[in-house]
Structure formats: C-alpha cells, structure tokens
Amino acid sequence: MNNTMRTIRTIIEPVPVIEGAGVRLKRSLGGEQLNYLDPFLLFDHFGSPKAEDYEAGFPMHPHRGIETVTYMLTGEVHHRDTLGNAGSIGAGDVQWMTAGGGILHEEMPQVRPEGNGGFQLWVNLPAQLKMTQPRYQDIPSHTIPEIITEDGATIRVIAGLVAGTEGAVTGIAAKPTYLDVRIPAGTTFTHAVAQGHTAFAYVFEGRAAFVGDERGAQQWVAKPALVVWEDGDVVQIVTGEEPVRLLLISAQPLHEPIARYGPFVMNTKEEIQQALSDLRRGTFIWQEQVRS
Numbered sequence: 704m705n706n707t708m709r710t711i712r713t714i715i716e717p718v719p720v721i722e723g724a725g726v727r728l729k730r731s732l733g734g735e736q737l738n739y740l741d742p743f744l745l746f747d748h749f750g751s752p753k754a755e756d757y758e759a760g761f762p763m764h765p766h767r768g769i770e771t772v773t774y775m776l777t778g779e780v781h782h783r784d785t786l787g788n789a790g791s792i793g794a795g796d797v798q799w800m801t802a803g804g805g806i807l808h809e810e811m812p813q814v815r816p817e818g819n820g821g822f823q824l825w826v827n828l829p830a831q832l833k834m835t836q837p838r839y840q841d842i843p844s845h846t847i848p849e850i851i852t853e854d855g856a857t858i859r860v861i862a863g864l865v866a867g868t869e870g871a872v873t874g875i876a877a878k879p880t881y882l883d884v885r886i887p888a889g890t891t892f893t894h895a896v897a898q899g900h901t902a903f904a905y906v907f908e909g910r911a912a913f914v915g916d917e918r919g920a921q922q923w924v925a926k927p928a929l930v931v932w933e934d935g936d937v938v939q940i941v942t943g944e945e946p947v948r949l950l951l952i953s954a955q956p957l958h959e960p961i962a963r964y965g966p967f968v969m970n971t972k973e974e975i976q977q978a979l980s981d982l983r984r985g986t987f988i989w990q991e992q993v994r995s
C-alpha cells in the first residue's frame with residue numbers, strides 16, 4: 704500500500720431545510736452546496752427534542768432510481784410501503800430501501816420524550832438497476848457489529864468490510880462502506896479507504912482535526928459538518944481534549960449522467976418525465992408495471 708494521505712477537499716456546513724409535511728432537518732449533500740457526490744445523492748441529519756420539528760413526518764411519497772439508508776440515533780419512526788412492509792425502527796436501527804422501478808412509502812416519526820434523530824443517505828443506483836424490483840430491509844441495532852480498532856476507536860460497521868468484519872447491511876448496489884465511528888479524546892485514528900473511492904465524514908458529536916493539506920497541516924472541524932476528502936488511500940483523524948463521533952462513508956463512484964427531480968433520480972430528463980407520467984396514470988409502482 705502506498706499510504707497516500709487523503710486531505711480535505713471541502714467542508715460543508717449543513718443547511719436547515721424543511722422536508723416532508725414540515726420536518727426540520729440539516730442537509731449537507733443534495734442541496735445547493737454540493738448537489739451530487741457520486742454515488743451519494745443526498746445526506747440529511749434530522750434531530751430535535753421538539754415534537755413540532757418532526758411530528759408532521761413524511762406522508763406517502765414516491766421514489767424511483769435510488770436506494771435510501773436511514774440510520775436512527777434517537778426516537779422511533781413508523782413506516783409502511785407499497786411492498787406491504789410496515790413496522791417501526793428505533794435508536795441504533797437501520798432501514799435500507801431499494802426504490803428501484805418505483806415504490807411509495809411513508810415515514811412517520813413518533814412523538815417521544817427523547818425526541819427524534821438520525822440520518823438519511825441516498826445512494827444512486829447504476830443505470831442498469833434503476834428500474835429493478837424494489838426491496839426493503841430492517842436491520843435491528845443488535846445485529847450491527849461493533850469493533851474496537853488498534854487506535855482505540857469504536858466502529859459500528861453498518862455496511863462494508865473493516866478488519867475482517869462485514870457490515871450488517873449488504874446488497875446495496877454501490878457497495879458503500881458506512882461506519883459510525885467514536886474516537887476517544889487524545890487519539891490518532893488512521894483508516895484505509897480504497898483509492899478512487901468517494902469518501903466523506905459527517906461530524907455530529909465533538910470536534911477533531913483532519914489533514915488539511917499535503918504538508919499535513921491540521922484543520923479542526925466541529926459538529927455539525929461534512930468533510931469531503933480528496934483521493935488517496937488512508938484517512939487520519941486526530942482528537943484533542945474531547946472525543947468525536949462521526950459517520951465515515953465511502954463508495955466507488957458510478958460516473959454516469961444523472962437527472963434528478965425531487966424523489967426521482969434517473970439518467971435522462973425523458974426518464975424523469977416518464978416517472979411523472981407513470982405517477983399521474985397510476986402505473987408508477989413496480990408491480991403494476993410488470994402486469995401492464
């Protein structure tokens with residue numbers, strides 16, 4: 704291994720947005736700052752102790768051409784979809800949905816004393832899988848492996864392979880690595896990320912120093928912030944007097960054209976028009992397309 708240290712490409716400050724029927728969240732990817740970080744289309748951080756910030760939820764809405772990964776930190780979300788799935792996910796759980804050719808679903812946060820919080824990531828589907836059969840999976844918290852690295856960091860391996868430990872979420876087309884990393888105070892955490900892969904960190908507790916440039920200058924990043932790395936094969940994160948907790952997410956880019964419109968992400972404008980027309984004509988859901 705070459706050990707080319709990845710440096711900071713850009714630091715994104717999350718922007719407050721209102722989504723669904725009136726949910727307040729913080730957006731770092733998929734907004735004006737960075738519309739697309741191939742293959743990641745959107746990254747939202749939702750979290751509030753106040754019911755009025757989240758209780759309106761996300762009533763029934765469509766998706767096509769993407770996969771969504773929801774990771775809960777706090778509270779509970781009830782969901783149901785046109786595949787016939789219904790249930791709830793709570794703290795530490797992951798919900799992974801392949802929208803494929805078309806799904807409608809509902810995500811309704813429940814009012815709880817501890818509030819509601821977590822993340823939603825949209826991962827692009829390669830062109831040949833845009834219209835694939837929708838799939839859905841609930842991954843309970845206790846099935847997500849947790850490892851302690853030689854550096855002393857604790858990693859929940861949500862997806863991907865770390866030191867021989869396979870993540871709990873498998874089957875995402877873009878094969879992302881999705882890690883929840885806790886680094887104690889006074890620690891230097893070094894982690895390999897394959898060359899050529901897109902990689903970012905989302906700092907949501909505490910602060911840490913990242914490698915700012917090729918000479919190794921440290922740049923401090925405090926929550927909430929999303930750090931996009933330059934290419935290389937290793938990342939390094941250093942803590943000072945306080946610990947940090949962050950998501951470390953990476954994947955190979957698809958290098959395909961994208962056309963996006965709200966919950967639809969396809970390769971061409973014509974395919975977006977088709978999605979809108981399917982929705983109007985009631986032929987949007989994947990099962991119905993098979994019958995027609």
Ligand code: CO
Pocket residue numbers: 761764766771808810
């Ligand atoms: Co949705």
